[in-house]
Structures are given as structure tokens and as C-alpha cells.
Amino acid sequence: MASTPGLTSTLTPIPGLVLLDLPVHGDNRGWFKENWQREKMVAVGLPDFGPVQNNISFNGVAGTTRGIHAEPWDKFVSVASGKIFGAWVDLRDGPTFGAVFTAELGPSRAVFVPYGVGNSYQTLENETAYSYLVNDHWSANASYTFLNLADETVGINWPIPLSEAELSEKDRAHPRLSRVTPMQGRKTLVIGSGGQLGKALRHVMPNAEFVSRAEFDVSNPKSYSGRHWRDYEVIVNASAYTKVDAAETESGRRDAWGSNVIGTSLLAAVASRNGITLVHVSSDYVFDGALDAHSEDEAFSPLGVYGQTKAAADAIVATVPRHYIVRTSWVIGEGTNFVRTMASLAARGIAPSVVNDQIGRLTFTDDIALGIVHLLNVKPSFGTYNLTNDGESRSWAQLASRVYEILGHDPMNVTGVSTQTYFEGKDSAPRPLNSTLTLDKIKATGFTPRNADDALLDYLIANQ
Structure with a gap:
């Protein structure tokens, strides 16, 4: 009462x-x-x-x-x-x-x-x-x-x-x-079914409706016609422009703003009008990496175009009455990613140079998917929740060495280099040097992310 x-x-x-x-x-x-x-x-x-x-x-x-x-x-x-x-x-x-x-x-x-x-x-x-x-x-x-x-x-x-x-x-x-045929509940729509997170969400949301970016262009107003939006309870936006370096080009900048900002604003409007809970996936790139760890309430300080579009999208989603912004970093899932690339290099006997001054935690899409389901089931206060795997923060070079070690190759084959050295002579976007996100808030809801080292081992064993 x-x-x-x-x-x-x-x-x-x-x-x-x-x-x-x-x-x-x-x-x-x-x-x-x-x-x-x-x-x-x-x-x-x-x-x-x-x-x-x-x-x-x-x-x-x-x-x-x-x-x-x-x-x-x-x-x-x-x-x-x-x-x-x-x-x-x-x-x-x-x-x-x-x-x-x-x-x-x-x-x-x-x-x-x-x-x-x-x-x-x-x-x-x-x-x-x-x-x-x-x-x-x-x-x-x-x-x-x-x-x-x-x-x-x-x-x-x-x-x-x-x-x-x-x-x-x-x-x-x-x-x-x-x-009587029981009435089915309001539906969940997952946008971005073909991406790494979309594929992981299929395993934990078997009854959701999944659409690919090709089937549902979030930045095109015509995509929103023909659906009775009051039939939906949740929209999970797993669709985003994520080409960090390409976003710095003239065409990439337009595409990034179109998908990440215009598209998000259209989704936010639909969610607000129809009482839908909008789940939006954010990024460590909304910060400049100057702090040792980034909490949910830290002010935005993006360094490049991609980070700027993600920060703008977060600000838009925060106006939706029912929203969860899930902020993550260094995402690893099904498809091409850093861990698979290092595993392939190790198998071919290649000794790579890998950045050693960018620090953070890997986040496996299985854990992001489980975290999203947890938030929707437990229904804590609406807002932003950092969600990465747990454990000690490491550099990309340290992670590459660990991949080599787990797969039985010499971890000393990995050479650490600075970000400046690695990207010298290349067209690249600025990157935050520290991407570690605090996890206190998501843990307070009862969700315990896996240790990143354990998750990495499981991932490599499963994908051998």
C-alpha cells in the first residue's frame, strides 16, 4: 500500500x-x-x-x-x-x-x-x-x-x-x-539484428521481434510508418554507426550523425509518444579518457566525431520518460573484432605491434545482452548504467599478449607501442586513453558482470 x-x-x-x-x-x-x-x-x-x-x-x-x-x-x-x-x-x-x-x-x-x-x-x-x-x-x-x-x-x-x-x-x-486464447504481452523490438550485440540478444530474447539496419533504417522517417507502436513495450537500439576513423571524413561524418543522432531522435520521439521503454547502447567514447574511471554522471567530453554523436544521442535518450542508457566499452562478440584478429595473427605466427597506452576492460556481447535483460526484468530507476566486464583494467597490448598465451603462443611476440606511434602517418580519430567505466550502479541492481579475464578465456575456448 x-x-x-x-x-x-x-x-x-x-x-x-x-x-x-x-x-x-x-x-x-x-x-x-x-x-x-x-x-x-x-x-x-x-x-x-x-x-x-x-x-x-x-x-x-x-x-x-x-x-x-x-x-x-x-x-x-x-x-x-x-x-x-x-x-x-x-x-x-x-x-x-x-x-x-x-x-x-x-x-x-x-x-x-x-x-x-x-x-x-x-x-x-x-x-x-x-x-x-x-x-x-x-x-x-x-x-x-x-x-x-x-x-x-x-x-x-x-x-x-x-x-x-x-x-x-x-x-x-x-x-x-x-x-480463451491468452493475450500476448506488448512486444519488444530489437533494431540492429545483424550486429554483434543483436546476435547476442537473440539468445536471451527469443520472443522479441528483430529487424536489421537494412530492414529498419532508424534515420529514415518512413521506417516508422506501418507499425502500431502501442503494441510495443520495449525498443532496444542495437544499431549504430561505429566506424570511429571513417566518422572523421566528410561522408562518414554525415553518416555518423544521421544514424547515431537523427535516428536516435526519431526513436526517442516514438518511445516518448507511446510509453515505450527505450534501451540505448552508449560508448566510452563520450569521454576524453582523462580520468582513471568514468562514472555515469561524468560530464561528456568526446574527442572525435563518433564520440560527439554518441554523446548527443545519450542526451536525446535521457529526455525519454522510460529509458535505459547502457554505456559500454571495447565490445567483443560474434564477427570481426580485436580478439579474433589477435587469435588469427597468433595462429599465423605474426608478431604484431599493439597500442599499450589505452586502458580499459573488454565487454562481451553475451554479458551486455544479459545486463539489458536484467534491467528490463528488475526495472530499477530509469537512467544510465555502465556495463562492462569486471576485473583489472588492461591495455590493448596486454590483452593481445593474453590471447597469445591462452592459445599456446609466446606472449612476448606482442610489442607494445604508444597510440601516437601506432597511428603515425594514418588518418585516425582521437581515442580516449582510459576507457575504464565504474560498475557500482549496475551491481547495485543485483547484476554481477563476469570477470573480463574469465570471459576472454571462455570466448577463446568457444571459438577455437
Whole structure:
């Protein structure tokens, strides 16, 4: 139970269904209440669900009974006059399918009904006005689920027997629970299915919808048409322009800003309008590397174009009411990457020169994917979370030597050189010299990243 002065919310056996007791102020003229007050109601535990439509159903006589209807939107139900007996049945796919909750509602009581929970009521007084706010517009193309009011399984004890109540023929004909197809939850969309992180997310989000950059160009406004965005609960943006050096060229600069900034701004707008949680992957390149370790609240200080676009994208995503910015570094996954390159050089007997003054931690995409799922399941406060593998920070040269060692080659074959020496005579972007990210915040949510050395060993064994 949660409360503010005069306003109390109570959880029910149906997850997400919340009962509210509202203060009603009356005198000789009548009464007044704040029927929907966003700030106060969010403070007592209601989601900030963004209603777009208000409907009122006037019922002339006691015994009028409507439902049981589960719809693909959230609903805030209240009574303007009269009294109802409300009955709610969880018709969502999951362990609480078929769970029931009932309560009487009058002017001083309301209920928040989440997506997929069957809603029904019976009027207990004549001239009852039933009001509800919804966060999507009705559509003939939307998916609805219905349950018979008289279903014996859920066993609702209607105050006025249904044989004496006013029902529509349509409501009388709804199926019993055994024949109801559970309503699927709102969907997760992963953009960037072909990238290293996108491939890792497939393993931990098997029920998500995946689209490649070719199928969904985030920077093209036309990509956003044709989808009913209220059907989505989460968007994971695993698509980004990551060519650090090419971003410094004229064409690369345009491409980087188009994908990383324009595309992110379009995603942010869609997420904000439709109450979607946006998960955005950030980078250590938003910092200049001057500090020994970078926390989530450090001010941006990017050195190059790529870092500038990632910092701009982070600032945009931070304006989305429901967002997780997952900041990572030195990403290793399926496909071409530093570890695979070093393994290939070792196998061919090549002795490389590798940068020894850039310090950080590897981050394996399997761990990023698990961290994202953890945030979405645990639902900590929205904001930015650093997410890399744990353990001692190392240079690229030290990591290369470790790859050689694990694979049975002489680690002394790796020669360390400075960044300046390595890139001398080459067109390259400036890079942060220290990319270590603090992990205290993500650990406080209950997520423990693997040690980077252990993860490297596992990765090399798995890819031999």
C-alpha cells in the first residue's frame, strides 16, 4: 500500500491492477474530487501511462452488466455518479492467467487496469456514470480478448444474478476460460539484428521481434510508418554507426550523425509518444579518457566525431520518460573484432605491434545482452548504467599478449607501442586513453558482470 495525503493505492492479486481510494470533498452543494491527478497518482505507484482518450458510459438502470473485455491498452476506471461492482480477470499469457479480483467502486474509489486484463462491471444503482481513461485510440485492427461473464472457472459472484441483469447478446456469447486464447504481452523490438550485440540478444530474447539496419533504417522517417507502436513495450537500439576513423571524413561524418543522432531522435520521439521503454547502447567514447574511471554522471567530453554523436544521442535518450542508457566499452562478440584478429595473427605466427597506452576492460556481447535483460526484468530507476566486464583494467597490448598465451603462443611476440606511434602517418580519430567505466550502479541492481579475464578465456575456448 502507498499513499499521499488523502490518496491511497493498494496492490491486488493481479499484477499491475491497482485499486485507488480517492479523497472526495463535499458540502451542501455536492462534492468534488481529483479524478485523475498525474503527479500524485504516479507518486503512489501508478505508471505514467499517458492517457489519450476519455470515455463515459451512462447506465440507466441497476443491473446493467458489461464485459469481460481485455484490450491492448491501459485503462483508468472511475465512477462519476452511482456505484458499480467491478470484476477483473487476468487474461494475459503467464502464471496469473485466470486470476480474479472484485471490488465496489463509487466516486471515492478507482482502479488502474493494465493491458490485457479483462475488465467488467455491474451497476448497483440507477443512473450510474462510468468513466475511463485509455492510453490508445480504439482500432478495429487491434487484438482483443473476451471471457464469458458467467464462466464457472473464475466464479464471479455478481450481486445481481446474470439471469436478472441487463446484458448484450454479444457479451452473453463470449467463450469460457478453457477456450480463451491468452493475450500476448506488448512486444519488444530489437533494431540492429545483424550486429554483434543483436546476435547476442537473440539468445536471451527469443520472443522479441528483430529487424536489421537494412530492414529498419532508424534515420529514415518512413521506417516508422506501418507499425502500431502501442503494441510495443520495449525498443532496444542495437544499431549504430561505429566506424570511429571513417566518422572523421566528410561522408562518414554525415553518416555518423544521421544514424547515431537523427535516428536516435526519431526513436526517442516514438518511445516518448507511446510509453515505450527505450534501451540505448552508449560508448566510452563520450569521454576524453582523462580520468582513471568514468562514472555515469561524468560530464561528456568526446574527442572525435563518433564520440560527439554518441554523446548527443545519450542526451536525446535521457529526455525519454522510460529509458535505459547502457554505456559500454571495447565490445567483443560474434564477427570481426580485436580478439579474433589477435587469435588469427597468433595462429599465423605474426608478431604484431599493439597500442599499450589505452586502458580499459573488454565487454562481451553475451554479458551486455544479459545486463539489458536484467534491467528490463528488475526495472530499477530509469537512467544510465555502465556495463562492462569486471576485473583489472588492461591495455590493448596486454590483452593481445593474453590471447597469445591462452592459445599456446609466446606472449612476448606482442610489442607494445604508444597510440601516437601506432597511428603515425594514418588518418585516425582521437581515442580516449582510459576507457575504464565504474560498475557500482549496475551491481547495485543485483547484476554481477563476469570477470573480463574469465570471459576472454571462455570466448577463446568457444571459438577455437
